[in-house]
Amino acid sequence: MAREKKTPEELVSDAASVEMVKKSIDDCVDTCFSRAETQKTPCKFGTLGVCCKICHMGPCRITPNAPRGICGADADTIVARNFLREVAAGTAAHSDHGRHLVLNFKKVAEGKNKDYQLTDIVALHRIAGKYNIETVDRNDNEIALELAELFISEFTKQEETLETLNLAPENTRKLWKKYDIEPHGIDRMVVEAMHRTHMGVDHDYRNLLDHAFRTSLADGWGGARIASMIGDILFGTPKPVRSTANLGVLEEQHVNIIVHGHEPSLSEMLSAAVKDPEVVEYAKQAGAEGITIAGLCCTANEVLMRRGIPVAGNFLQQELAIITGSVEMMIVDVQCVMPSLPNVASNYHTEVISTADIAKTIGADHVSFDADNAYESSLALIKRAIDNYKNRDPHKVQIPSEKKPLVAGFSVETIRHMLGGRFRASFRPLNDAIISGRIQGVVGIVGCNNIKTKTDSYINTLTSELIKRNIIILKTGCAAQASAKAGKLTPETALEEAGAGLREVCETVGIPPILHMGSCVDNCRILEASSELVWEGGLGDILGGLPAVGVAPEWMSEKAVTIGCYFVASGVDVILGQSFHTSGSENVERYLCEGAQERFGGGFHYIPDPMDAVEKIMELINEARNNLGINKKAERKLMDMKDRRALDV
Numbered sequence: 051m052a053r054e055k056k057t058p059e060e061l062v063s064d065a066a067s068v069e070m071v072k073k074s075i076d077d078c079v080d081t082c083f084s085r086a087e088t089q090k091t092p093c094k095f096g097t098l099g100v101c102c103k104i105c106h107m108g109p110c111r112i113t114p115n116a117p118r119g120i121c122g123a124d125a126d127t128i129v130a131r132n133f134l135r136e137v138a139a140g141t142a143a144h145s146d147h148g149r150h151l152v153l154n155f156k157k158v159a160e161g162k163n164k165d166y167q168l169t170d171i172v173a174l175h176r177i178a179g180k181y182n183i184e185t186v187d188r189n190d191n192e193i194a195l196e197l198a199e200l201f202i203s204e205f206t207k208q209e210e211t212l213e214t215l216n217l218a219p220e221n222t223r224k225l226w227k228k229y230d231i232e233p234h235g236i237d238r239m240v241v242e243a244m245h246r247t248h249m250g251v252d253h254d255y256r257n258l259l260d261h262a263f264r265t266s267l268a269d270g271w272g273g274a275r276i277a278s279m280i281g282d283i284l285f286g287t288p289k290p291v292r293s294t295a296n297l298g299v300l301e302e303q304h305v306n307i308i309v310h311g312h313e314p315s316l317s318e319m320l321s322a323a324v325k326d327p328e329v330v331e332y333a334k335q336a337g338a339e340g341i342t343i344a345g346l347c348c349t350a351n352e353v354l355m356r357r358g359i360p361v362a363g364n365f366l367q368q369e370l371a372i373i374t375g376s377v378e379m380m381i382v383d384v385q386c387v388m389p390s391l392p393n394v395a396s397n398y399h400t401e402v403i404s405t406a407d408i409a410k411t412i413g414a415d416h417v418s419f420d421a422d423n424a425y426e427s428s429l430a431l432i433k434r435a436i437d438n439y440k441n442r443d444p445h446k447v448q449i450p451s452e453k454k455p456l457v458a459g460f461s462v463e464t465i466r467h468m469l470g471g472r473f474r475a476s477f478r479p480l481n482d483a484i485i486s487g488r489i490q491g492v493v494g495i496v497g498c499n500n501i502k503t504k505t506d507s508y509i510n511t512l513t514s515e516l517i518k519r520n521i522i523i524l525k526t527g528c529a530a531q532a533s534a535k536a537g538k539l540t541p542e543t544a545l546e547e548a549g550a551g552l553r554e555v556c557e558t559v560g561i562p563p564i565l566h567m568g569s570c571v572d573n574c575r576i577l578e579a580s581s582e583l584v585w586e587g588g589l590g591d592i593l594g595g596l597p598a599v600g601v602a603p604e605w606m607s608e609k610a611v612t613i614g615c616y617f618v619a620s621g622v623d624v625i626l627g628q629s630f631h632t633s634g635s636e637n638v639e640r641y642l643c644e645g646a647q648e649r650f651g652g653g654f655h656y657i658p659d660p661m662d663a664v665e666k667i668m669e670l671i672n673e674a675r676n677n678l679g680i681n682k683k684a685e686r687k688l689m690d691m692k693d694r695r696a697l698d699v
């Protein structure tokens with residue numbers, strides 16, 4: 051049975067995407083939307099997580115008549131093993147991204163790569179201080195080198211636990227110790243996950259799932275956090291920046307170049323090189339009025355946060371960007387890049403260029419990114435895109451007009467400065483607003499788009515409903531881009547939609563009620579902000595006690611599974627718009643939901659409807675506020691005349 055056929059308006063929320071889905075149909079180009087129709091109903095065994103192909107006696111599938119595989123593994127073991135492998139893959143993706151940055155950072159520190167600099171020295175000293183690295187009377191390169199070596203050792207540690215775990219509140223760390231889920235080296239955790247899930251090794255679903263939590267912590271409080279910190283040192287800690295979002299950022303008279311994927315090293319350099327007078331002149335000679343560089347997915351978030359580069363779109367718009375017929379080149383690196391891109395591009399003039407040696411696609415031209423020669427490589431790619439401008443077919447060009455203004459760049463440092471002012475930077479005003487009830491709580495809305503849901507719809511409904519209820523929203527990834535496209539990432543949103551208390555705080559401080567904090571690896575910034583709330587005081591002494599919830603409404607990737615796990619292991623309840631592939635084991639689901647809640651203070655909740663999610667979030671936040679004793683209304687004393695006379699005296 052094929053999936054139900056939907057109209058473009060039922061598939062996607064924003065008008066630009068509707069227009070491009072229609073154009074893809076007119077142009078007879080296959081996209082994820084048409085391919086979803088041709089895919090049969092998703093495999094039942096895969097959905098339940100009870101298909102095991104770990105050894106070659108099978109594959110085995112668990113059914114009521116066959117409750118064990120050939121080796122004797124039951125549904126609990128099979129589901130937990132499959133789940134752990136997903137978490138390992140998500141951790142590997144984020145952390146390998148972190149590793150690439152660390153290795154480049156080390157070269158910069160050693161003076162071996164002159165194309166990059168230690169751009170943010172304040173960040174270098176701040177981060178070195180977190181690891182007790184001496185900064186007095188040392189030059190910046192020495193400090194950076196010691197930090198780089200420490201970060202590299204976080205990947206390779208064999209028996210010691212990660213030093214980056216120390217960036218979490220003490221009582222949260224104590225829980226990790228108590229339940230024995232403190233990770234050792236990041237690489238070791240991923241290797242061990244693969245070992246445990248090999249045929250005939252770890253069969254206890256609880257032991258497997260504990261390693262899933264452990265491995266996820268090696269991501270959120272390890273590799274991803276390291277990636278985020280190095281990004282700040284090399285490219286600058288994000289500060290508020292204005293830009294625009296949606297396919298309307300592409301320009302008809304310009305050479306359009308799109309950067310897509312996740313890693314910032316090349317896209318940062320392209321963003322700088324695009325202003326080089328040599329290529330600007332080259333574009334003019336080619337008949338273009340200029341060069342537009344725009345981003346997709348989290349590469350977009352990286353260059354948006356630090357350079358204000360416009361966002362062409364989020365995950366499910368990657369094919370639609372090519373369908374505008376106006377893109378000379380799409381330069382991709384790693385993660386969330388659809389293998390279909392060269393097929394889509396073959397209908398237009400777009401060149402798809404892969405740049406990471408670990409990520410090649412048949413039909414894409416591979417230009418290996420050389421970080422040691424990044425600026426020259428970037429200039430060469432831009433010139434090649436300009437050369438392709440003459441091949442554009444004007445009859446195929448149709449750029450939607452939709453684009454919305456936005457403000458992004460909300461690193462934890464920026465939030466602290468905006469809340470407390472330049473001289474008294476502090477989270478105190480936010481804590482006070484939460485304690486007084488003007489802000490009820492904090493919700494992180496993160497993650498992807500998923501073809502199973504109308505694009506951006508759950509994300510945007512949930513976001514609007516929560517700010518009405520005085521919840522401040524922290525966003526990352528494609529979820530942040532959904533808000534950007536809907537025009538919600540501006541301070542004016544507070545005036546239009548936020549509840550009275552949240553509006554008052556946003557107006558006083560000058561921040562939007564929805565704060566864009568960056569890319570997928572920057573989910574660790576949300577935990578960093580949550581830690582600041584704990585340290586500031588008045589909201590308990592552990593992450594698990596905060597009036598805070600994480601939501602991944604339209605998630606789709608293994609990285610999202612990992613992110614969910616490290617939020618839960620950090621004590622934060624996580625609501626998912628669709629469940630994991632674990633429903634074939636009640637024991638596994640109970641361990642991930644109620645079990646995690648009992649041990650860490652946060653568990654998973656599967657809620658497919660955004661309004662039901664709103665209700666659950668408010669319930670969880672209310673419960674946390676009650677536990678903290680901050681839900682008390684100020685006692686009102688009814689005065690009689692005698693009391694009033696006493697006051698007059």
Ligand code: MSK
Pocket residue numbers: 312347348365385386496497498499526527528529569570606607609610
């Ligand atoms: S890009 S992992 S679709 S957020 Fe980070 Fe977007 Fe999800 Fe990829």
